[in-house]
Amino acid sequence: EVQLVESGGGLVQPKGSLKLSCAASGFDFNSYGMSWVRQAPGKGLDLVADISSKSYNYATYYADSVKDRFTISRDDSQSMVYLQMDNLKTEDTALYYCTVGLHWFAYWGQGTLVTVSS
Amino acid sequence: DTVLTQSPALAVSPGERVSISCRASEGVNSYMHWYQQKPGQQPKLLIYKASNLASGVPARFSGSGSGTDFTLTIDPVEADDTATYFCQQSWNDPYTFGAGTKLELK
Numbered sequence: 001e002v003q004l005v006e007s008g009g010g011l012v013q014p015k016g017s018l019k020l021s022c023a024a025s026g027f028d029f030n031s032y033g034m035s036w037v038r039q040a041p042g043k044g045l046d047l048v049a050d051i052s053s054k055s056y057n058y059a060t061y062y063a064d065s066v067k068d069r070f071t072i073s074r075d076d077s078q079s080m081v082y083l084q085m086d087n088l089k090t091e092d093t094a095l096y097y098c099t100v101g102l103h104w105f106a107y108w109g110q111g112t113l114v115t116v117s118s
Numbered sequence: 119d120t121v122l123t124q125s126p127a128l129a130v131s132p133g134e135r136v137s138i139s140c141r142a143s144e145g146v147n148s149y150m151h152w153y154q155q156k157p158g159q160q161p162k163l164l165i166y167k168a169s170n171l172a173s174g175v176p177a178r179f180s181g182s183g184s185g186t187d188f189t190l191t192i193d194p195v196e197a198d199d200t201a202t203y204f205c206q207q208s209w210n211d212p213y214t215f216g217a218g219t220k221l222e223l224k
Binding site (some may be wrong): 103108 | 151163172208212
């Protein structure tokens, strides 16, 4: 059974930092690209960042809204994916989901809530 | 960016057939995918690449379309299908989601 467990969310002030983690299990993690998708309260879904597998040189993608502020990474030895979020803005407030896949998102975690507020 | 337009809401009776539409502002080939999100839960993949049923999804769900017009069909609808349905394209950068269609059961 595929499991994705996110952690690291919380309340942070504007311009602060947070690092989200996602522990993956139940599938061949090394072979899949991974993505972070967020959902602001009562709103729709937005792809934030993704990272390819080693086979594709760990290529990364960032939405324009987070470029130069967020960094996605992965540790294949631990089946973990991370999202380092710096210089956070109030508009980054959302539930952040860890997902499997790059073009469509086959599995989703329960999400971790990030609230940016003073 | 490619804008995906969905009707905000639909109401149907159990046992009926329902079609949920998604129109793209530019062509997306067949790279349209559908998700179901129940209240308080994470989204779940239903259909990928327009018409392919995701693993474990009941055959009551089906997808069709290509280019700019796509449809998710549920036949027959069951009470448990109350949810918001999102479409998502992965042909044009950046990948985008529709705003969702909220399906309510009468």
